[in-house]
Amino acid sequence: MKLDIKKITTDFLVIGGGTAGCWAAIKFCEKSDKNVLIVEKANIKRSGCLAAGVNALNAYIGEGKTPQDYVDYARRDASGIVRGDLLLTMSERLRKVTAELEKLGLTILKNEDGKYVERGWRNVKINGENIKPLLADAVNQNEQITVLNRVNVFKYIVQDNRIIGAYGISIEKPILYLIFAKAVLISTGGAAGLYKPNHAGFSRHKMWYPPFNTGAGLSMGINAGAEMTTFEMRFIALRCKDTIAPTGTLAQGVGAKQVNSLGEVYEDKYGLTTSERVYGTVCENVNKRGPCYLKTKGISKQADEDLIKAYLNMAPSQTLRWIESKKPPSEENVEIEGTEPYIVGGHTASGYHVSTSRETTIKGLFAAGDVAGGCPQKYVTGALAEAEIAVESADKYMNENILFDDLGQVKKIKHELERFFIKGESAFTTDDLEEHMQEIMDKYAGGISANYKYNQKSLELAKKGIGEIKEKCKTLKVKNMQELVYVLELKERLVICDVLISHLLARKETRWHCFAEHGDYPDKKDEYRCYINSRLYGGKIKIFKRFLIEEGEVYEHHEYRN
Amino acid sequence: MNIMSIEINRDMCIGCKKCAEVCPGSLISISANKAKIKSVERCWGCASCLKECPVCAISFFLGEDMGGLGGKMSVYKPNKNDTALHWFISLPDKTSRKIITDTKNANKY
Ligand SMILES: Cc1cc2nc3c(=O)[nH]c(=O)nc-3n(C[C@H](O)[C@H](O)[C@H](O)COP(=O)(O)OP(=O)(O)OC[C@H]3O[C@@H](n4cnc5c(N)ncnc54)[C@H](O)[C@@H]3O)c2cc1C
Ligand code: SF4
Ligand code: SF4
Numbered sequence: 001m002k003l004d005i006k007k008i009t010t011d012f013l014v015i016g017g018g019t020a021g022c023w024a025a026i027k028f029c030e031k032s033d034k035n036v037l038i039v040e041k042a043n044i045k046r047s048g049c050l051a052a053g054v055n056a057l058n059a060y061i062g063e064g065k066t067p068q069d070y071v072d073y074a075r076r077d078a079s080g081i082v083r084g085d086l087l088l089t090m091s092e093r094l095r096k097v098t099a100e101l102e103k104l105g106l107t108i109l110k111n112e113d114g115k116y117v118e119r120g121w122r123n124v125k126i127n128g129e130n131i132k133p134l135l136a137d138a139v140n141q142n143e144q145i146t147v148l149n150r151v152n153v154f155k156y157i158v159q160d161n162r163i164i165g166a167y168g169i170s171i172e173k174p175i176l177y178l179i180f181a182k183a184v185l186i187s188t189g190g191a192a193g194l195y196k197p198n199h200a201g202f203s204r205h206k207m208w209y210p211p212f213n214t215g216a217g218l219s220m221g222i223n224a225g226a227e228m229t230t231f232e233m234r235f236i237a238l239r240c241k242d243t244i245a246p247t248g249t250l251a252q253g254v255g256a257k258q259v260n261s262l263g264e265v266y267e268d269k270y271g272l273t274t275s276e277r278v279y280g281t282v283c284e285n286v287n288k289r290g291p292c293y294l295k296t297k298g299i300s301k302q303a304d305e306d307l308i309k310a311y312l313n314m315a316p317s318q319t320l321r322w323i324e325s326k327k328p329p330s331e332e333n334v335e336i337e338g339t340e341p342y343i344v345g346g347h348t349a350s351g352y353h354v355s356t357s358r359e360t361t362i363k364g365l366f367a368a369g370d371v372a373g374g375c376p377q378k379y380v381t382g383a384l385a386e387a388e389i390a391v392e393s394a395d396k397y398m399n400e401n402i403l404f405d406d407l408g409q410v411k412k413i414k415h416e417l418e419r420f421f422i423k424g425e426s427a428f429t430t431d432d433l434e435e436h437m438q439e440i441m442d443k444y445a446g447g448i449s450a451n452y453k454y455n456q457k458s459l460e461l462a463k464k465g466i467g468e469i470k471e472k473c474k475t476l477k478v479k480n481m482q483e484l485v486y487v488l489e490l491k492e493r494l495v496i497c498d499v500l501i502s503h504l505l506a507r508k509e510t511r512w513h514c515f516a517e518h519g520d521y522p523d524k525k526d527e528y529r530c531y532i533n534s535r536l537y538g539g540k541i542k543i544f545k546r547f548l549i550e551e552g553e554v555y556e557h558h559e560y561r562n
Numbered sequence: 563m564n565i566m567s568i569e570i571n572r573d574m575c576i577g578c579k580k581c582a583e584v585c586p587g588s589l590i591s592i593s594a595n596k597a598k599i600k601s602v603e604r605c606w607g608c609a610s611c612l613k614e615c616p617v618c619a620i621s622f623f624l625g626e627d628m629g630g631l632g633g634k635m636s637v638y639k640p641n642k643n644d645t646a647l648h649w650f651i652s653l654p655d656k657t658s659r660k661i662i663t664d665t666k667n668a669n670k671y
Contacts, residue, residue, distance in 0.1 A: 253671025324633030
């Protein structure tokens with residue numbers, strides 16, 4: 001197959017039209033009369049994390065609380081390894097973006113006084129079924145914004161460490177896009193599908209994080225030499241068994257406690273941070289007191305009905321489970337399990353190492369949402385807050401003199417892609433290699449079957465295995481554009497796995513149970529109260545430590561001191 | 563039993579392409595005016611396609627490996643501009659249930 005080359009020029013390029021991407025485009029137009037182009041691999045109407053809907057806004061500053069309270073909470077939960085500057089600047093905008101979402105049409109529960117009903121002090125209750133269509137409508141109604149759906153972006157165009165655009169391919173037609181821009185936002189979300197999932201077989205994509213967020217933004221950044229942070233702080237979600245539906249609505253909404261098979265409440269035994277909740281469940285299972293449950297037995301029939309509806313708005317599979325088993329939550333406790341690990345900067349702190357203004361170490365490239373590091377617990381509203389900050393910085397930046405003269409590079413990339421279309425059968429398929437990669441990560445880099453634990457030796461084996469699969473990728477063959485995208489996605493995941501393993505090797509302590517559980521170093525150490533950062537340099541992953549950055553500081557990138 | 567998660571009824575499908583447009587994994591194609599899921603094992607189960615289908619031709623069920631018991635779910639939006647969604651769940655024992663949700667009503671939990 002031969003690819004046609006299509007050139008597009010815009011002012012502000014947004015890669016990934018999800019939560020942060022759509023919001024960034026809308027906000028940019030409020031600031032500037034320049035053009036925006038969103039390039040999205042699916043269709044912005046239901047793409048990314050918000051596809052099925054969400055049940056609450058998980059980041060909010062309740063009555064009587066301050067942004068600093070939110071920073072303190074997130075710092076405690078992450079055992080200190082957060083960026084104070086990023087958390088504070090994000091938290092300061094949480095109330096504002098929540099009110100703006102409501103204006104856009106999102107239903108938020110209110111009491112008689114017209115105030116939001118809070119769940120704890122950090123959440124507000126909503127109906128989030130239509131949250132993505134609401135964002136998409138606002139984008140589509142804006143004439144300054146153009147949306148290119150079903151185009152998968154896979155490589156940045158960078159000159160002298162300054163971004164001037166990106167390459168993408170159509171998922172449907174043989175087209176290679178060359179997109180040039182004066183500033184770029186990366187908002188492709190985090191990475192799923194690195195580890196063997198809860199259901200490895202037919203239902204392998206019934207996972208927590210969208211299996212279509214393959215970490216493109218992270219991998220493109222790594223390949224272009226951008227600095228990454230805290231990949232070793234993986235995220236593992238505690239979910240309803242099988243359906244992988246969220247548990248927060250049961251735990252916080254109806255106050256269901258975590259209990260083991262003997263009916264004992266175990267959650268207070270291990271601590272209540274996000275990682276400790278997963279760890280407690282793992283320990284109870286290891287110590288033969290599993291399986292574990294959320295104790296919903298005895299809740300009212302009305303609560304049953306409300307929950308059945310609530311789950312339809314975010315995880316319909318759980319509603320189907322309750323109805324077809326004829327065992328509603330009031331009659332049977334809900335079994336819970338940990339998912340496979342993900343890299344998700346909206347929950348933990350892994351992602352791009354950004355400045356306070358959300359610029360990456362590549363000039364003109366800004367990052368927001370799950371792809372950006374240092375700022376955990378941002379969720380939906382935090383992604384919006386970050387998008388706003390990034391857009392304000394991008395608007396100031398706008399590089400007017402884009403000069404692209406490397407036609408050799410375009411030819412080379414076109415050729416590399418076309419090569420996958422050669423006739424004949426490959427010894428293995430993309431799916432085979434993906435499965436193999438997930439097996440290796442599961443077994444040697446702390447997946448579900450290893451109870452999330454690893455050690456120096458096992459990580460070295462994982463590294464070797466990932467390297468071998470990278471080599472095998474070269475022999476893959478494809479028949480159409482969709483299959484080519486699958487190959488690119490696999491390559492992205494392999495790049496991320498490689499960097500992740502390097503980070504896990506580098507943090508020689510156990511600061512967070514399960515998220516980074518080092519078998520050789522089971523305790524926390526003071527010398528690791530720092531960020532572990534990395535950067536691809538001369539084809540090798542360089543790892544280095546950086547001092548913690550506090551709120552109030554304005555952090556800017558300096559020249560590298562590798 | 564053929565384990566699936568999304569099933570498209572070809573007889574009911576009118577080829578409007580709406581499901582194919584929204585799928586976040588680009589998993590649905592249209593040929594000969596009928597929708598087809600290209601690789602069902604890649605489906606995330608987000609139910610976006612169900613909600614779009616104007617004729618209820620798509621149903622969702624839990625795979626056998628997820629402990630599914632054969633119940634099927636579909637969604638209908640009686641009025642395009644309405645905020646209500648009508649969910650139908652039919653079970654192998656021939657009983658069924660209809661649940662109406664409305665995006666105007668917030669979750670209480
Ligand atoms: C199942 C689930 C439930 C959640 N529930 C809640 C909740 O109840 N409350 C809450 O506050 N938070 C919740 N969260 C967290 C929150 O939804 C996310 O943190 C947030 O939406 C992330 O936004 P994002 O823009 O970074 O990613 P996304 O919204 O996922 O956007 C990424 C976009 O990039 C696109 N993309 C990816 N790769 C490419 C590529 N190569 N080229 C072009 N486009 C690409 C994707 O298709 C997608 O549209 C939930 C998350 C999940 C997964
Ligand atoms: S349920 Fe979601 S992922 Fe599955 S086919 Fe429908 S739209 Fe696509
Ligand atoms: S939305 Fe329904 S009717 Fe339209 S193409 Fe899809 S299955 Fe067919």
